[in-house]
Amino acid sequence: MGQVSLYVESLGEGPDLVLLHGWAMHSGMWGSTRRSLAQHFRLHLVDLPGHGFSRGALPYKRGEKNGVSEDMVERVVEVLPPDCVICGWSLGGQLAIELALREPARVEKIILTSTTPSFVKREDWQWGMEELTLKAFAENLRRDFNTTMKRFLTLQVSGGGDAGKVLPEMRRLLFERSAPEPEALEAGLQIVLANDLRGKLRNIVQPTLLIHGENDVIAHPEAAAWMKQQFQDVELAMLPNCSHVPFLSYPDKFIANIVRFAR
Numbered sequence: 001m002g003q004v005s006l007y008v009e010s011l012g013e014g015p016d017l018v019l020l021h022g023w024a025m026h027s028g029m030w031g032s033t034r035r036s037l038a039q040h041f042r043l044h045l046v047d048l049p050g051h052g053f054s055r056g057a058l059p060y061k062r063g064e065k066n067g068v069s070e071d072m073v074e075r076v077v078e079v080l081p082p083d084c085v086i087c088g089w090s091l092g093g094q095l096a097i098e099l100a101l102r103e104p105a106r107v108e109k110i111i112l113t114s115t116t117p118s119f120v121k122r123e124d125w126q127w128g129m130e131e132l133t134l135k136a137f138a139e140n141l142r143r144d145f146n147t148t149m150k151r152f153l154t155l156q157v158s159g160g161g162d163a164g165k166v167l168p169e170m171r172r173l174l175f176e177r178s179a180p181e182p183e184a185l186e187a188g189l190q191i192v193l194a195n196d197l198r199g200k201l202r203n204i205v206q207p208t209l210l211i212h213g214e215n216d217v218i219a220h221p222e223a224a225a226w227m228k229q230q231f232q233d234v235e236l237a238m239l240p241n242c243s244h245v246p247f248l249s250y251p252d253k254f255i256a257n258i259v260r261f262a263r
Helices: 033-037 070-079 091-102 131-143 145-157 164-173 182-195 198-203 221-228 251-262
Strands: 007-011 016-020 042-049 084-089 105-111 210-212 234-239
Touching: 016 033, 016 091, 033 042, 033 251, 042 070, 070 091, 084 091, 091 105, 091 182, 091 198, 105 251, 131 145, 131 182, 145 164, 198 234, 210 221, 221 234, 234 251
Parallel strands: 016 042, 016 084, 084 105, 105 210, 210 234
Antiparallel strands: 007 042
């Protein structure tokens, strides 16, 4: 494993807001939302290890007590500003949960966008995807990254009223940066398969905002409704006719919710 070097882009002025992207993505995926949020915040856009402009993947260690790699949490902690708000999208939301638990003095609030405590369907958790489906997807990813990622993006916009507009934008944004390192993709997949944060949510002391699309087929809206019952201090913004990418589908509503909550 090479040296891990995290790429962080900072822009704007105001309270510190950290944005964490989802699996197999990069921080460029936030698109024009970045410029809009930078009018209200000092933004810190992090490329996770082995993704985008960050080099050096962190291999997944089997047997870790949680799915989110402790090494990944450590690396992101190193670049966190003090007294910050963290907004995580999808898998980035799960990382935000771990960071809130790990650094309660530094993380003031968290915003979970299209996040679920478990992406995988389990015996006592029906709002997830079949494990075999995810594993088949991973195998296809190893064979043909570009084609499989295009299908993944199609799944992310599925259910949204503006898929025809958002899908080309997602494809353009994704391929503006190089593909994730294979080791980073594999580690991310293992995190997606292993992660089950349900038992941790009640320990979050920070105010939490859930932003979710009511037609999300990756992070089921029922998962967001369930999470709303677990946090100590929480509000849920459920966006109608919206898929897994509310910041591209409904950027104005997304930004308005964040500005109101974070400031």
